[in-house]
Amino acid sequence: MDVAFLAEKLNLTIQCGTENLNREVSGGYVGDLLSNVMASSTNGDAWITCQTHQNIVAVSVLKEHACIILIQGRQPEEDTVERASREGIPILVTELSGFEIVGRIYKLMHP
Numbered sequence: 001m002d003v004a005f006l007a008e009k010l011n012l013t014i015q016c017g018t019e020n021l022n023r024e025v026s027g028g029y030v031g032d033l034l035s036n037v038m039a040s041s042t043n044g045d046a047w048i049t050c051q052t053h054q055n056i057v058a059v060s061v062l063k064e065h066a067c068i069i070l071i072q073g074r075q076p077e078e079d080t081v082e083r084a085s086r087e088g089i090p091i092l093v094t095e096l097s098g099f100e101i102v103g104r105i106y107k108l109m110h111p
Helices: 005-009 032-038 053-062 078-087 098-109
Strands: 015-017 027-030 045-049 066-071 091-094
Touching: 005 091, 005 098, 015 078, 027 098, 032 053, 045 053, 045 098, 053 066, 053 078, 078 091
Parallel strands: 027 045, 045 066, 066 091
Antiparallel strands: 015 091
């Protein structure tokens, strides 16, 4: 499943990174503590977080995430969008809670 499919099926709003919506989503990781995300997430994950500052982009680049999904309608800060655009990291937004979006992603990956 790629990021574009995920965005379409879950009605996610794409904030940036449209040129990389073909990235394959191989798993997911939920977390807001950056050191924990760096230690435990893996390449190809869709990272689900409430964090909106530009450091999320650095972590996502380091870990080669497929995308970042911001929960509960949180919007990325302007400098976060600029950096993610430069780095080619798709940032998507959902109104759903972390619990609910993770459940829906899991159902898509494991029908």
